[in-house]
Amino acid sequence: MVLNIWRNASPRRKRILTILAFFILSFIVTIAGVLTPLSAEEAEEINKEMKQTQEYVSNAGTLRGTSFIFGNNFMLCLLFFIPVAGPLFGCYVLYSTGVVIAAQSMSASVHPALTLLLLFVFPFTWLEFSAYSTAFAQSFWLTWRIIQRKAKRELLNTGIMISICAVTLLAAAVIEILAIQALGSAV
Numbered sequence: 001m002v003l004n005i006w007r008n009a010s011p012r013r014k015r016i017l018t019i020l021a022f023f024i025l026s027f028i029v030t031i032a033g034v035l036t037p038l039s040a041e042e043a044e045e046i047n048k049e050m051k052q053t054q055e056y057v058s059n060a061g062t063l064r065g066t067s068f069i070f071g072n073n074f075m076l077c078l079l080f081f082i083p084v085a086g087p088l089f090g091c092y093v094l095y096s097t098g099v100v101i102a103a104q105s106m107s108a109s110v111h112p113a114l115t116l117l118l119l120f121v122f123p124f125t126w127l128e129f130s131a132y133s134t135a136f137a138q139s140f141w142l143t144w145r146i147i148q149r150k151a152k153r154e155l156l157n158t159g160i161m162i163s164i165c166a167v168t169l170l171a172a173a174v175i176e177i178l179a180i181q182a183l184g185s186a187v
Contacts, residue, residue, distance in 0.1 A: 018140060019130075019137040023133040025133075026091075026132055026133055030094045030095070030097055030098040031116065033094065033100075034101050034102050034112040034113055036102060038103055062181065065177040069173040069177060070169055070173035073172070076090075077135050077165050077169060078162065080132060080136055081161070084139070087139050122175070122179055124172040124175040124179065127171055130168060134165055138161040142155075
C-alpha cells in the first residue's frame with residue numbers, strides 16, 4: 001500500500017512526503033538525545049556552556065541576535081544538504097540538541113520530553129525543524145539523482161530548496177529573538 005502511494009504520487013508530492021518523513025526522523029533523533037541519561041556534572045557543564053550563548057543572544061539586541069541565530073542555524077542547514085554526510089551530521093546535531101534540552105531540563109527540574117514538546121508551542125521550532133527536514137530530504141534527492149546520473153537537473157532544485165530554507169530560518173530567527181526578548185523582559 002505504501003509503495004502504491006509512492007508510485008502514484010506526483011514528483012511534488014514525493015518531495016513533500018520525503019520532507020515529512022525526515023521531519024518525523026528529526027523529531028525521533030531529538031527525542032533520543034532528550035532521553036539520554038546525564039549525570040549532574042555533565043548537565044552542569046552543558047548548562048554552563050549554554051548560559052554563555054544565551055547571555056550573548058539576550059544582550060545582543062534584535063539585529064545582532066537575529067544575525068547570530070540565523071547564521072548559526074543556516075550554516076548547519078547548509079551542511080545538511082551535502083549528499084549522504086549531511087543527514088548523518090544533521091542527526092548528530094539534532095541528537096546533541098536533545099542532550100542540551102535534557103541538561104537544561106534537569107536544572108529546571110522538568111522532564112526533558114515535556115520541555116521538548118513545549119518548544120513546539122513556539123513557531124520558530126516548527127520552522128527550524130521544517131528547514132532541517134527540507135535540507136535532509138533534498139540531500140536524499142540529490143544523492144538519488146547522482147546515482148541516476150541526473151545530478152545537473154537536481155542542482156537547480158537544491159538551489160531553490162536552499163533559498164526556501166534561508167527564508168524559513170530567517171523568519172524563525174526573527175521570531176526566536178523576539179520571543180527571547182519578550183520572555184526576558186517578563187522575568
